Amino acid sequence: MFALACALMTTVTTTSPDRPLEGGRRLRDRLGDRILFLLTLLASLAAIGLIVLIAWKILQSAHLALSKFGISFLWGTTWDVNKAIFGAAPALYGTLVTCAIAMVIATPLALAIALFLSELAPQSIRVIVGSLVETLAAIPSVVLGLWGILVLGPFVANHGVHWMDRWLGFIPFFNAAAGENGSSSLFVAGLILAIMVVPIVASICRELFVSVPSELEEAALALGATRWEMVRGVTLSSSRAGIAAALILGLGRALGEAIAVAQVIGAGYFIHWSLFGVGDTLASRIVSQYQGATTNLQIASLFYLAAILLVIGLVTNLAAQLIIRRFHVHGTGAR
Amino acid sequence: MAAVDSAASLQGDKRVRRRRIVNRLAELIATIAAVLAVGVLALVVFAVAKRGASELSWTFLTSDLPVPFSPGGGIAPLIVGSAILVGIATAISLPIGVCIALFLEEFASPWLRSPVQLAIDLMTGLPSVIIGVFIFSLLVYGHAQNGLAGSIGLAIVMLPLITRSTQEVLRLVPNAQREGAYALGASRWRTVLGIILPSSLGGILTGTVLAIARAAGETAPLLFVTGIFGRFIGFNPLHAMPNMPVQIFIWSESPDPEDQKRAWATALVLLVFVLIASLVGRIALLTSRRKLGR
Numbered sequence: 344m345f346a347l348a349c350a351l352m353t354t355v356t357t358t359s360p361d362r363p364l365e366g367g368r369r370l371r372d373r374l375g376d377r378i379l380f381l382l383t384l385l386a387s388l389a390a391i392g393l394i395v396l397i398a399w400k401i402l403q404s405a406h407l408a409l410s411k412f413g414i415s416f417l418w419g420t421t422w423d424v425n426k427a428i429f430g431a432a433p434a435l436y437g438t439l440v441t442c443a444i445a446m447v448i449a450t451p452l453a454l455a456i457a458l459f460l461s462e463l464a465p466q467s468i469r470v471i472v473g474s475l476v477e478t479l480a481a482i483p484s485v486v487l488g489l490w491g492i493l494v495l496g497p498f499v500a501n502h503g504v505h506w507m508d509r510w511l512g513f514i515p516f517f518n519a520a521a522g523e524n525g526s527s528s529l530f531v532a533g534l535i536l537a538i539m540v541v542p543i544v545a546s547i548c549r550e551l552f553v554s555v556p557s558e559l560e561e562a563a564l565a566l567g568a569t570r571w572e573m574v575r576g577v578t579l580s581s582s583r584a585g586i587a588a589a590l591i592l593g594l595g596r597a598l599g600e601a602i603a604v605a606q607v608i609g610a611g612y613f614i615h616w617s618l619f620g621v622g623d624t625l626a627s628r629i630v631s632q633y634q635g636a637t638t639n640l641q642i643a644s645l646f647y648l649a650a651i652l653l654v655i656g657l658v659t660n661l662a663a664q665l666i667i668r669r670f671h672v673h674g675t676g677a678r
Numbered sequence: 679m680a681a682v683d684s685a686a687s688l689q690g691d692k693r694v695r696r697r698r699i700v701n702r703l704a705e706l707i708a709t710i711a712a713v714l715a716v717g718v719l720a721l722v723v724f725a726v727a728k729r730g731a732s733e734l735s736w737t738f739l740t741s742d743l744p745v746p747f748s749p750g751g752g753i754a755p756l757i758v759g760s761a762i763l764v765g766i767a768t769a770i771s772l773p774i775g776v777c778i779a780l781f782l783e784e785f786a787s788p789w790l791r792s793p794v795q796l797a798i799d800l801m802t803g804l805p806s807v808i809i810g811v812f813i814f815s816l817l818v819y820g821h822a823q824n825g826l827a828g829s830i831g832l833a834i835v836m837l838p839l840i841t842r843s844t845q846e847v848l849r850l851v852p853n854a855q856r857e858g859a860y861a862l863g864a865s866r867w868r869t870v871l872g873i874i875l876p877s878s879l880g881g882i883l884t885g886t887v888l889a890i891a892r893a894a895g896e897t898a899p900l901l902f903v904t905g906i907f908g909r910f911i912g913f914n915p916l917h918a919m920p921n922m923p924v925q926i927f928i929w930s931e932s933p934d935p936e937d938q939k940r941a942w943a944t945a946l947v948l949l950v951f952v953l954i955a956s957l958v959g960r961i962a963l964l965t966s967r968r969k970l971g972r
Contacts, residue, residue, distance in 0.1 A: 372868070376865055376867050378867070384781060386774045387782070389774070390801065390837070390841075393801070394800055394801060397808065397812045400816055401808070401811065401812060403815075452711050452714065455708040455711030455712070456708070456711045456712050458708045459709055460712070463708055463709065464712070472715075472716060474957075475716050475719055476712075477960065478719060478953065478956065478957070479718065481891060481892070481895075481952055482719075482722060482723075482895075483896070483923060483952055484895070484896075484897065485895065485897040485923045485930070485948075486722070486726060486895065486926065486945045486948060486949050489726075489930040490722050492930055493930070541715060545715070569697050569701035570701055570705065571703075572697065572701070574704070592803065598805065599804075599805020599806070599807065599808070601807035601810075602807075602898050602927060606927070606930055606931065626805060626807045629807055649807070652805060652808060656803060656808065659803070660800050660803035661800070664796060664800075
């Protein structure tokens, strides 16, 4: 590592002016340059090291469960402390369903908001509404979860579930089983996640839409397109890759949210069709089980869940970064 | 010939009208979506303000935590604890974050720049519960819970945010300033410490304020490592420290209506702090960008 630093150092020092200076100052300058460089290099390497350490530590802590259950942990459906059998399938299912609800609701909303902010709203409204939408992202998840469990959940139970069961009940997802009132449910968790995802996707997409070259948009208008046709033909289609990246980043947020979901989802560990039943996600399971975790195997199983979450999280993030980087390669021409 | 023309234009009229209607509809939907988002924000803030304000009082803010299953009590230990936790986290993440940003923007060669940048980007997307269990297994498992571990967890949340905002400001510092300093014979470290950092100080502080706003509300990094605490104000970060997010979480799960009221009031205190901090940060960000952009 030191050799690497020195090799880098030479490239730095050669750029500094090689003028005869007063000896002491020159020495001090070279020393200062070197120290500052090493300091920043060290901090940067620590950042890389931290990511590696996190992955290694979580895998190591999950080792006991990894060696006992192996890959079959992924489709095991029981979580029984007494029999020492643990499986991740219900948590994976819950994660899948809640994220799907969140993305289905958030995607059109976020795109519409981004379009409103970039194309439609007058300048003064743009600034105000834009910062309000970003403020939505600043609400701590535990506060949103508190609102979810005490306000949104009961509201959905009293007004939403009955209506959806009646009109959409022929779809198994919306068919509330007996005894399910939906106040703590996969559905409410999905709604809360949607509220978290919308501001993220909206603010990224707004930046994307604003950066679409205005010549292209004006050309579309000049050809007689309406504003919507311009948006569809130029704005949306030229920022497709960026929208995909924004959605993946939003999905990453939804996947990893633990606290608010744990508050509203009701911590039930089984797989069922109805969205109005209780459930659990990978992240919320970790939160809801940590206190009761007594056996080493149970703790290791929770770390196994964390490892799965970490892998999914890293893959989604890498995908988004990959798209962003490729997108910027194309986008740099416009700037 | 004339008849055909008029028929065509008639058809064209119809099509134009349809296109106009579709356009109007799209505009309407976009506006409704924006109103909906602002509405949800208003709904949440209003609910917290309404339910929290009735419980909030000076004694509530300055008393020790309530004895379980009895009325009264307050949240002074939570406020002090949260402040200390976030303070230590800031002290850890600010210098490291600025250093990484300096490395990325001023020093790094391209082949070292991209893995570091990737690490920072991945850290931004890291679920906070992962940070929580990581710190738990690294520092707490087998030992006692302590506030310092929680601060380190919060520092991991803040680090990529501070790095990114610092990077953005560093990019806005005009190259002429760097070149001017070099032309005057200044060495690299003098240029960085004397020219570049001072002129981007405002932006760095703004980014830090935004990161603090984010960290103050984080629960998952604290839950496992400083989640079981006493009733009184504590100043020693080597013990478990009371803090607002974890206590809101615990109270929100409680069936006792008194606890739920306390949860609302604490949520109001936290929300007011977070919203003010993020608002101040955002306004400062806009003005500093405008200033440097010119």
